[in-house]
Amino acid sequence: MNRKLLVAMMAAGMATALVSVPRLAVAADEPTKAIAVLHSASGSDVKGTVTFTKSGDAVKVVAEVSGLTPGKHGFHVHEFGDCSAKDATSAGGHFNPTDDPHAGHDADKRHMGDLGNLEADSSGKARLELTDKMMKLSAVLGKAVIVHEKADDLKTQPTGDAGGRVACGVIGDAKP
Numbered sequence: 001m002n003r004k005l006l007v008a009m010m011a012a013g014m015a016t017a018l019v020s021v022p023r024l025a026v027a028a029d030e031p032t033k034a035i036a037v038l039h040s041a042s043g044s045d046v047k048g049t050v051t052f053t054k055s056g057d058a059v060k061v062v063a064e065v066s067g068l069t070p071g072k073h074g075f076h077v078h079e080f081g082d083c084s085a086k087d088a089t090s091a092g093g094h095f096n097p098t099d100d101p102h103a104g105h106d107a108d109k110r111h112m113g114d115l116g117n118l119e120a121d122s123s124g125k126a127r128l129e130l131t132d133k134m135m136k137l138s139a140v141l142g143k144a145v146i147v148h149e150k151a152d153d154l155k156t157q158p159t160g161d162a163g164g165r166v167a168c169g170v171i172g173d174a175k176p
């Protein structure tokens with residue numbers, strides 16, 4: 001084979017690799033959408049979905065949950081993506097990579113997993129939409145969303161005194 005042609009082909013191949021590799025790396029490193037499908041825990045009838053969508057530097061969280069008792073229910077990301085225990089204690093404590101105290105979603109210092117409360121209407125349905133500036137989508141992938149039996153008081157350490165766990169779902173990649 002003509003040597004010049006061979007060199008030209010190799011250069012073209014390298015150029016293609018240089019262009020395509022960074023693009024693949026970005027797609028793998030930066031998830032843009034995730035979902036947790038909530039399954040009942042502790043014998044409840046609670047179920048639902050929670051989506052996490054990257055929005056600039058923030059994450060938009062949308063929860064739609066049914067089967068709740070009317071009123072407020074603590075709502076957090078917990079540290080392990082393990083919903084195997086009947087009472088969902090296998091999901092561990094609140095996800096807290098910065099080692100900060102438990103607080104409400106609007107606090108400056110809080111657990112990354114602190115999302116406040118869902119509020120169910122008289123039919124037991126709750127819908128929550130919030131934009132979270134602290135949460136990183138790549139950090140919460142593979143963790144679990146927990147819905148609690150009682151309201152999170154947003155101050156008791158380290159749980160918000162929200163009681164038992166009535167639903168659990170692992171946060172996984174979603175189709176963007």
Ligand SMILES: [Cu+2]
Pocket residue numbers: 074075076077078094146147148162
């Ligand atoms: Cu919780």
Ligand SMILES: [Zn+2]
Pocket residue numbers: 076094101102103111113114158159160
């Ligand atoms: Zn917390």
